Every structure is written in C-alpha cells, then in structure tokens.
Amino acid sequence: MTQDEGKREAARAALKYLRPGEPIGIGTGSTVNHFIDLLAPHKSDIPAAVSSSEASTARLKALGIPVVDLNEAGSLSLYVDGADETNRHLQLIKGGGGALTREKIIAAASRMFVCIADESKLVPALGKFPLPVEVLPMARSYVAREIVKLGGQPELRAGFTTDNGNPILDIHGLRIEKPLELEQQISMIAGVVTVGLFAHRPADLLILGGPKGVQELKAAR
Ligand SMILES: O=C[C@H](O)[C@H](O)[C@H](O)COP(=O)(O)O
Numbered sequence: 001m002t003q004d005e006g007k008r009e010a011a012r013a014a015l016k017y018l019r020p021g022e023p024i025g026i027g028t029g030s031t032v033n034h035f036i037d038l039l040a041p042h043k044s045d046i047p048a049a050v051s052s053s054e055a056s057t058a059r060l061k062a063l064g065i066p067v068v069d070l071n072e073a074g075s076l077s078l079y080v081d082g083a084d085e086t087n088r089h090l091q092l093i094k095g096g097g098g099a100l101t102r103e104k105i106i107a108a109a110s111r112m113f114v115c116i117a118d119e120s121k122l123v124p125a126l127g128k129f130p131l132p133v134e135v136l137p138m139a140r141s142y143v144a145r146e147i148v149k150l151g152g153q154p155e156l157r158a159g160f161t162t163d164n165g166n167p168i169l170d171i172h173g174l175r176i177e178k179p180l181e182l183e184q185q186i187s188m189i190a191g192v193v194t195v196g197l198f199a200h201r202p203a204d205l206l207i208l209g210g211p212k213g214v215q216e217l218k219a220a221r
Contacts, residue, residue, distance in 0.1 A: 001210065001211045003118045003120060004030070004118075005209070006117075006118030006119060006120075006208075006209035006210045007030060007034055007082070007116070007209060008034040008038075008209065009213070009214050010031065010116040010117055010118065010207045010208055010209035011032070011034035011035035011038055011116050011209075012034075012038055012214075013207045013209070013216070014080050014114050014116050015035075015038060015039075015042065017078055017080075017112070017205075018042060018046070020045035021045065021047060022076075023046070023047055023048040023049060023050060023073045023076060024050070024077075024078050024080065025052070025076045025079030025080070025081075025106040025110050026051050026052060026056050026060060026079075026080060027052050027056065027079070027080060027081025027082055027103055027106075028052045028053040028055060028056050028082075028097050028099035028102075028103065029081075029097045029099070030082070031082035031116050031117055031118070032081060032082050032116070033056075035080055035116060037059075037063075039063060039065065040063055043064055047066070048065070048066045048067065048068040048073065049065050049066070049068070050069070050076060051067050051102075052081065052099045052102040052103045052106050053097070053098075053163055054163050055097075055099075056099075070106060075109050075110070075111065076106070076109055076111070077111050077112060078110065078114065079106050079107055079109075079110035079112070079113045080114050080116060081094070081106075081107070081114075082094075082117055083115050083203070084096040084121065084129045085121055085126050085128065086117065086121050086122055086203070086206055087122075087125065087126055088122070089179075089199075089202060090115065090203040090204070090205075090206050090217070090218075090219040091126065091179045091197070091198060091202045092126075092197075092198040092202060092203060093127075093129050093131055093176075093197060093198075094132070094196045094198055095131075095132030095133075095134070095168070095194075095196030098134075098157070098162045098168055099162070100132055100195075101162065101164055101193055101194040102163065102164075104194050104201070107198065112205070113201070113204050113205075114203065114204065114205045114207060115203035115206045115207070116209075117206070117208055117209075118208065119208040119210030119215075121208070122206075122208060122217075125176060125177065126179060127174040127176040130155070130170035130171055130172045131152070131170070131171040131174055131176070131195065131196055132157075132168050132169075132195075132196035133168065133169045133171060133194070133195050133196065134162055134164070134166050134167075134168050134192075134193040134194045134196075135166060135168070135169060135191050135192055135193060136166060136193060137165075137166060138191070139190065139191020139192070140156065140191075142190070142191055143191050143192055144156075144169055146189045147169065147171055147186070147189075150174075150185060150186070151173070151174065152171035153171065153172040153173045154169040154170070154171050154172075155170050155171075155172060156168075156169060157169070157170055164193070166193055176197070179197055179199035182199075183195055183198075183200055184200075203219070204219065205218060
C-alpha cells in the first residue's frame with residue numbers, strides 16, 4: 001500500500017462520522033482532498049461546509065457542496081482535517097500546506113475534530129517535521145530572532161504566502177517535549193498569527209491508514 005492509499009483509506013473511514021443535515025468543517029491537504037472526493041455520494045446529506053482554504057473551497061464547490069462562512073455556520077459538530085505529525089495524545093503539527101490559521105479557528109469552533117492521516121504521521125515526539133508559524137510580514141525577522149532564542153532554526157518558506165497574505169517561517173531542529181508550553185510561548189511572540197502546533201486543541205479522534213488496514217485512536221489523556 002502506498003502512502004497515498006493509506007491517506008485515502010483513512011479518509012474513507014471518516015465518512016461514518018458524518019452527521020446528515022449538519023454543516024461540516026473541512027481542512028486542507030492531500031488527505032482531505034480524498035475525503036472531499038469521497039463526499040460525492042453523500043452530498044445531499046451535507047447542507048454546507050466551512051472550508052479552511054481557497055483550495056478546499058474550490059474542490060467543495062466543484063462537487064456542488066455550498067461553502068459558507070464560519071460566522072454564518074456557528075459552531076460545528078464535526079471537523080475533518082489531516083496533519084503533518086501527530087503524537088499519541090493527538091497533539092498535532094499542521095500547516096505544511098499553509099492553511100494552519102483557518103484550520104486552528106475551525107478546529108476550535110468544532111465539537112469533534114477527526115484527524116485523518118497515513119500511519120507514517122504518528123511519531124513518538126513532535127518536531128521532526130518543521131513547525132510552521134504564520135507571521136505578519138513586518139514581524140518576520142523579529143519573530144525569527146525570538147524563535148532562535150527558543151532553540152529553533154527558522155526558515156522563510158520561499159515564494160509562499162498564505163490565503164491571509166502572510167509569510168510562513170518553518171522551524172527546524174525542535175524536539176517538542178512540552179507541546180502545550182511551546183504552543184503558548186510561540187503564540188505569545190508579537191507578530192505571530194498562528195503556530196501550527198495543535199496541543200491546546202488536539203484532535204479528538206485519529207484515523208490512520210496503512211498496510212495493515214485502518215486504526216482509530218482516541219487521545220491518551
Ligand atoms: O496546511 C495544511 C494542513 O495542515 C494539512 O492538514 C497538513 O499539511 C497535512 O497535509 P497532507 O494531508 O497533504 O499530508
């Protein structure tokens with residue numbers, strides 16, 4: 001089984017959590033793209049979606065699923081999204097595709113966050129995947145210097161701006177032993193819009209696809 005097939009199987013397993021008649025929150029990335037595609041036969045059950053990126057919005061609309069603003073939808077019962085890394089507490093690194101800010105908002109506004117991924121994303125400690133941080137343009141260098149003080153090596157994501165018009169610093173060299181503390185520390189740096197560490201709002205359920213099939217994990221809390 002390829003990594004992409006693992007993503008697709010995880011996405012397929014998430015379909016059973018759909019709540020017919022209720023709007024759904026939709027993340028961003030290649031795993032979520034599978035999930036959106038698999039929604040086709042269920043679209044009459046989905047009145048609307050709240051989307052975390054322009055890319056997911058375009059894909060949902062192409063399928064005929066109406067996309068609404070979060071302000072209009074209110075709180076959501078279900079949010080489905082991928083991750084770049086997860087630990088056993090279902091704390092995540094997200095933002096490899098640059099959609100971390102809208103993703104964090106929708107996750108916060110949702111009662112159940114189902115994370116879908118291929119099994120390579122489950123790691124003993126977060127931090128091998130460079131941690132994305134969205135920053136306001138004028139704060140880029142200042143935030144980078146503050147991150148060096150925390151022991152990370154920030155690298156500007158070249159030629160990239162988020163859907164919000166901001167740059168991203170990818171932080172290398174972090175072994176994240178205390179995700180809750182680090183999320184708070186980085187979030188407090190002036191000029192940081194969002195850090196792609198989802199520790200205060202982890203996933204509620206992790207669905208992993210791999211050669212041995214699909215496994216579902218609840219957070220060890
Ligand atoms: O910004 C992008 C998101 O956080 C994605 O959920 C994350 O990068 C995982 O993407 P993929 O499903 O393509 O591995």
